[in-house]
Amino acid sequence: MVAIGQIIHAMKHVEAAIGIIQETSVEMDRAGTAELNGTAAMTNARPSKFLRDLWAKLSVRGHDYFPGSYSQLTFNIFLGRGGSQITDLQTRSSSRIKVTKDTEGDETFIKIFGDDSAIQKAKELIDELTVDKAPRAPPTPVYETPKEPAQSVQEWDSKTTSFYDYLKECDARIEAEWNALPPIIKNFYQEHPEVTAMTEEEVEAFRLENNNIVVDRTFQTENSRPVPKPVKTFEHAFHNYPEILDEIRKAGFEKPSPIQSQCWPVLLSGEDLIGIAQTGTGKTLGFLLPALIHIDGQTVPREERGGPAVLIMAPTRELALQIDKEVKKYFYRNISSVCVYGGGARKEQIDVVSRGVDIVIATPGRMNDLNQAGHLNVRSVTYVVLDEADRMLDMGFEPQIRKVMYSLRPTKQCIMTSATWPPGVRRLADSYMKDPIQIYVGSLDLAATHSVTQTIQLIEENDKEQAFMDFIYNMGPDDKVIVFCGTKAKADYLSVECVCKNIICASLHGNRDQSDREQAVQDIGDGTVRILIATDVASRGLDIDDITHVLNYDFPKNIEEYVHRVGRTGRAGKTGESISYVTKSDWAQAAELVKILEEAQQFVPEEIYSMASRYEAMKERKERAGESVGRKPRFGGGRRY
Structure with a gap:
């Protein structure tokens, strides 16, 4: 049934599929011929694997086709990490191998240069790699779950049935399978x-x-x-x-x-x-x-x-x-x-x-x-x-x-x-x-929760750590804070600094073991610690009612993350406060920040308005000059606000 579904959905979106096949045929698992120094040599490939590889590409494009488990592409196995396989093949065969960009349908061509013996040796080595010799994952234990009885699949006979009639029949068969399942009860509502x-x-x-x-x-x-x-x-x-x-x-x-x-x-x-x-x-x-x-x-x-x-x-x-x-x-x-x-x-x-x-x-x-x-x-x-x-x-x-x-x-x-x-x-x-x-x-436009007081603090990068420590030392006995850092290294650094100053805290980021991450969430939730230093992994999903403060040590790179960070406090009908350290390097977010603050009727420092104006003026200058906004110069310096 999976194979039928694969064909049906691929054909339903045939134009998109053809375009992607043409773009990515170099990466398909060599389902065709390889030109070896002008001589074509056939390689074996299974159609089902070709379809699985096609699904991998289609899914990346956001198309809804068929599901299929796809393994590492044979062509990628042939290339190896960073082209290591090609280097090894050239050394072992005393030849030079070039992967061309020429394709014909599902065929990708390569060229081999050298004397006759070197070319023959390279062909043999490539055949060993590409003829269904992809490494397989070790067997894993099978945990059975109840499954529907397998349906018999009738292959398409091109002599007796048109392909589109076959697809229509397959589509009807799949729909019948779904319809055979017990109906879903959805309506449980009786209006008061x-x-x-x-x-x-x-x-x-x-x-x-x-x-x-x-x-x-x-x-x-x-x-x-x-x-x-x-x-x-x-x-x-x-x-x-x-x-x-x-x-x-x-x-x-x-x-x-x-x-x-x-x-x-x-x-x-x-x-x-x-x-x-x-x-x-x-x-x-x-x-x-x-x-x-x-x-x-x-x-x-x-x-x-x-x-x-x-x-x-x-x-x-x-x-x-x-x-x-x-x-x-x-x-x-x-x-x-x-x-x-x-x-x-x-x-x-x-x-x-x-x-x-x-x-x-x-x-x-x-x-x-x-x-x-x-x-x-x-x-x-x-x-x-x-x-x-x-x-x-x-x-x-x-x-x-x-x-x-x-x-x-x-x-x-x-x-x-x-x-x-x-x-x-x-x-x-x-x-x-x-x-x-x-x-x-509220509004479809991005907005921060109105139960949070948002404070913006203009600061130099070198002054952040002292400002952070001042905040920690002035916390009240019932205060809890989540401190957001831009990098895992910065989160670790601040955690170590706190420990060295006998300040109890927890840290949370993607490089920590799962057990440590869960323990950090538990500790801040039950009050074992009152300071959680985290990256944006904590900007969503932490539902802790008594967080009183959010401190943005590093301002986020996009305004959506700012909104979600701020949303960690002021939850469940309570109020909260967010404090954000903003440096001159954060000027790209200034205009969006102004909108968020004004929508929530918060105070906007004049410096933020000025930063937003300067950034917009810079963008206009670059657009007139035909330059790309946000691209760093390859040489030289210059001041960034």
Whole structure:
């Protein structure tokens, strides 16, 4: 079935596929001939491997084709790291080998120079490398998961059937397979009488008062259903689910956050949802509680599903672990969850998944790994969440996301959350969501949370460390701070400086062991330490309610990260303060920073306005001169503000 799906989706996008094949044929696994000093020599290649390699290229381009596990390209194996194989071949054969840019269809040509014996020796060595001799990974333990019976695949007979009729037949067969699965129950919502009684004027007034909630159909059609009205209380949303209400009361919440008040009716009604709001606004609980009801409400008993019902993908390990922690706070019908992520013990994760869970929280890379290896049966997934989709795309996870999404049922319920609404997120929504409802709180423009006081401190680079120490020594007994650094080395340096001065702190960045990272998050959360020094790995995913301060030791390279850093404080209805050290070298972000500060009605230093003006003037000068803005000169110096 995989091979059929591969052919179908490749043909559906044949123009894009042909363009990419032409661009990348040099990198295909030598599925054709090689010109050896003017003499053509055939090499063997399997069509399925060619398709897998094609998928690798198509997925990078963001096209939604078929999923397929692709190994290291044979052609790359022939080249070796940094061309080491070619160097070795030339030495062993006493010849000179040149890889040309000439291609013909799927064929790539090389040339060999030397006497007859050297050429013959080189041909033999190349044949040994390219004729299905790619090194194979060592066998790994197989953890079985229930799978559907394999469907017989009927090969295309070109003499009796047109290829397009064959593709149409295959498409129908795949659709029949999906349709044969038990139906998905999505609608669990019964509108509370008090909500039903709300007039349109009352609904609009409520949305305006609650951070200007805006609700709309992203891709409006004539058959679109009306958007559900918002709820004002937890009882309005979950009056039919007393166990959920009990768990909410135990957590101590007083009323739904703005995005929760609108997204709960939407999700409980079975609609696809795009939720756009800043960090710390309750998006996680917004999709989590409907997920619990969705799991318990399906017709197939949980022990017979063969896999999870809910899949939540998040960009970082920290965010995935934070979501898993939230799931475990709410005890409902013995629903279980597991968090799988790169850097964790893969075998242990496979063991847990194979025993059966209801919710899988995963980073895209590890999720794609387990899916492609067959360790995780995703045919049972009926509710999927892409949390912080904009961040996942920024981190380059779009190919992995698309491969996983292709393996899921077309009729699944799909939720995407994001802090912004860039083109990449819109493209994903268009690909995998059916008539989604878009909810955004505040504005679609980038904005920092208004519960945080933002302070900008103009400073010289050499004065940062003393300013940092002054801040630490003046912290109150109940203060907690996350200090953001631009590099891992800087984070380590500040941590060591604190230790040398008998200041207790924790550090968090990508080079630390996973156990150390988890311990750092736990320590700052439970108050063991009050200072966390981190890189941007902590700018999303850390949900610690009592963080009072964020200190940007190094100003981030893009304004989106600034917004997410600031969002680590002022959470769950509390207030916070952010302090940012800004140097002259940060002038490229000055204009965007001015917009953020003005939107939140914060004080903007005159120096920031001046930096923004100088940078814009510099850009105009360079554009008039035809120079590239931001490119460093190769020689000489010059002052950068």
